[in-house]
Amino acid sequence: MLGGKGIKLRIQGVCKTFNGRRNDVEALQATSFEVQEGEFVTILGPSGCGKSTILRIVAGLTEPTAGRVLLDGREIKGPGPDRGMVFQSYTLFPWLTVRRNIEFGLELRGVPAAERHAISQHYIELVGLKGFEEAYPVSLSGGMKQRVAIARALANDPEILLMDEPFGALDAQTRLIMQEILLKVWEESRKTILFVTHDVEEAVFLSDTVHVMTARPGQIKETVQINLPRPRTYEMKDEPEFLRLKKRLLDLIRAESLKAV
Amino acid sequence: MLLRQDISKSLYSGLGAAHFALLFAIWSLLAYGHLVPASLLPTPGEVARTAIEMIQDGSLVEHALVSTFRVTSGFLISAVIAVPLGILMGTWKWALGFFEPMFGFVRYMPASAFIPLFILWLGLGEPEKIMVIFWGTFFQQVLMVMDVTKNVPLELIEVSYTLGAKGFSVFNRVIIPASLPGIVDTLRITFGWAWTYLVVAEIVGASSGLGYAIMHAARFGHTGKIFVCILTIGLLGMITDLIFKFIYNVLFAYQRRGT
């Protein structure tokens, strides 16, 4: 397992019930887990099991009904730039160029232009978007938009990167390529990542640790360590150990998905 | 023919021109063919002559300037209040709860019904006329701006929080730029409506302006003059519309591919 440099994120007894007009929806049962510094942790679960809810609570965008979240030992209260987020839907600012999108957080912090430029250039090249610096989001493909969104979150140098099905809206081919780009970026930046998906292969390919969730109201059903060597390549997807882990997760999640439909 | 499918630019403008030509032909037929008495429908030639006369004696320009001043003043005063207030209502539920019910209520009271009150309160001068246009424009405008702002995707605001935006910078850097195209469009549409309140504003107690000129001409049976004034209002409205569209295209070029 990578990391081991200490615990970055502690989720302690976090649960969430949404109070609706007619009835209350219990989205998440008391959930606790930890994320090591530099670790790639994935939450895998069937549709509607509360994956986004967990991520939004960590981001500070949703208040938990009970429990707390500690980042570097400090309880989080509300959203902040120490927790970068990439959403499934495209959230680039359409009136800003690729470069200005990536520099958004740096501009807010008042980083001088020359330094901003150097940082954005680094991430533009890292996600393979050289030549698109001055393009506006409207003329980018879905995969490019998500790469800009990842670069924008990373340029802000957050303590942890939260990703909520960032490739969910992309076609299957683009998705595979994006996974490889993300791994490359992660290996380079060594950010702690908390990732959400319902795609089993994606979870195995990317993660150090996978938490499999039950159907709604969600809680962690089982935690699986993915001890595949790094750096990972797409050829590894055919290896027995990869297939074994994939089968294991599939079995776990299939039972839950059946409950969810 | 497939629905919503694009057609060539020349065909598109050709269709528009054909409509004008058709209307003109019908008008000419009715007027020159004496199918409608001249006292009710002037001929195109007479309208043209009247227009030239009114331009030469300076009355048309004067009326047009006075009217433009009134419409623009009422519109601008309205916009200066409606845009910030609409943005606030679209983002902050307290403001929404406080203002929306009352605005939704007043919106259904016709501005023209307030004219006698405005005359009592403000007299017969410019403030009263500007007030009518303001009243007719403001409530629609503020509610439309509110709607535009409400439709800014929540995730755009949320992602800005996770990038470190808070307080005023969320307005400044996300909500306002995201709403701006819709706001400019709202201004364009409501400016058109402001023109429609002009004649109502100038019916009573005016001694200049296109609306006044129309009422005055009607009293003396000068249908030619009525036509000239109505066409002038249409033309002025179209010009402002084009100006707004031009501004929109320049400011929001980022919405088009290939820029």
Ligand SMILES: Nc1ncnc2c1ncn2[C@@H]1O[C@H](COP(=O)(O)OP(=O)(O)OP(=O)(O)O)[C@@H](O)[C@H]1O
């Ligand atoms: N704001 C809300 N109000 C009421 N119910 C909500 C709200 N947000 C989420 N829920 C409900 O809570 C449950 C969990 O939602 P959540 O979005 O966390 O699931 P998810 O695992 O991310 O699902 P998906 O795979 O569809 O993204 C769902 O049943 C959802 O309908």
Ligand SMILES: [Mg+2]
């Ligand atoms: Mg979700």
